[in-house]
Amino acid sequence: MAKELNFKQELVGCFGFPVAENPTQAMIEPAFNALKLDWRYLTLEVSPENLKRAVKGARAFGFKGFNCTIPHKVEVIQYLDGLGESAELMGAVNCVVNKNGELIGENTDGKGFVSSLKQITDPSEKSCVIFGAGGAARAISVEMAIAGCSKITIINRSVNRGEQLVQLLNTKIKDSINGTFHAEFVHWENCYHIPSGTEVVINATSIGLFPDINARLNIDSETLTAEMVVADVIPNPPKTQFVKDATERGCKVIDGLGMLVAQGVIGIEYWTGQSPDSAVMRKGLEDVFGSS
Missing domain, CATH: 3.40.50.10860 (Leucine Dehydrogenase, chain A, domain 1)
Known part of the structure; x- marks a missing residue:
């Protein structure tokens, strides 16, 4: 047959x-x-x-x-x-x-991020700083809020886009979840100092993406501390300058992979x-x- x-x-x-x-x-x-x-x-x-x-x-x-x-x-x-x-x-x-x-x-962007974060720490009640306000930042911030994150600070160069995301988080998303939550926007004009007490730091921009692999976020890397979980959404290269800086500072790191x-x-x-x-x-x- x-x-x-x-x-x-x-x-x-x-x-x-x-x-x-x-x-x-x-x-x-x-x-x-x-x-x-x-x-x-x-x-x-x-x-x-x-x-x-x-x-x-x-x-x-x-x-x-x-x-x-x-x-x-x-x-x-x-x-x-x-x-x-x-x-x-x-x-x-x-x-x-x-x-x-x-x-x-x-x-699946935000769900994927939260899944990888949960392998290191529970996002519930965490204070989070996110660089960027585009599609990846939007997805991650929404899912982080749903997962119980208590505070999200959006750092972005475009005021309009950053404020729109914060408004979404403080209205539509906040109304859909239980628990205390607040989002705020900071205009990214100068070197940003990560506030003490921040527990999760996320690069959701394209800074460091191939071929511009030597690009660095405009932040004071000395304000990264070993208590922080630091994540970069960029998969190519996996070891961005941001990931390298965070590793040197003793942070727990999630790479883009x-x-x-x-x-x-x-x-x-x-x-x-x-x-x-x-x-x-x-x-x-x-x-x-x-x-x-």
Whole structure:
């Protein structure tokens, strides 16, 4: 009896611009292989003017979903059929899921960060400083508030964007959670001194991202203390100058690979309904960066 063969691969991917430095494929495809799934993860450069057509193309090709990275996390919403709860709350999407032909926007950035943070400390009742007010900062700050963080300070160069995020946190998000919570904004004009009593410090900007790997946050690194957990969302390179400075100061450090793996696990669960091996995913990234 002839063997039944299936040469059709399921497709997912990443839409970004630029996207060549995005290492997500290096962790997603090993996870698919370990699950014995014949799936492909495509890293696709999509310019802003082509985003609408790219989403239409994903529908035509029957994509099971796709990630959105800079600069598409907000703009993609208008081309989707609906939003999950987290994406609705924060107004940003990083993971799109094909649910019975409908493209639904989710946000795994913040969930992934909180998951990686919980391996070191409980975010409940913590005082947190976040640099940035873009899509990553928005996702992380929302999920940190939901996880019980008591205070979040947003540090950003754009006053308008920073104040908008703080307003979201102090109204819509605060009303949706139990417990005491407060957010405040600080305009990032000069060298920032991290206040004593801060317990979690997060870089959610692109400062230090390849190829500008020597860039440093404009902060007084002497105000980083060993009691702080310091995190950087940048996966490429994993050891940013911020991560190196924090390590030298004795801080507990979460590099960008930790958050990337954690949100990737959630994305694969959304797309496939199966739970991948996070160790396989981390190893895939470490092999690429030579950081194992």
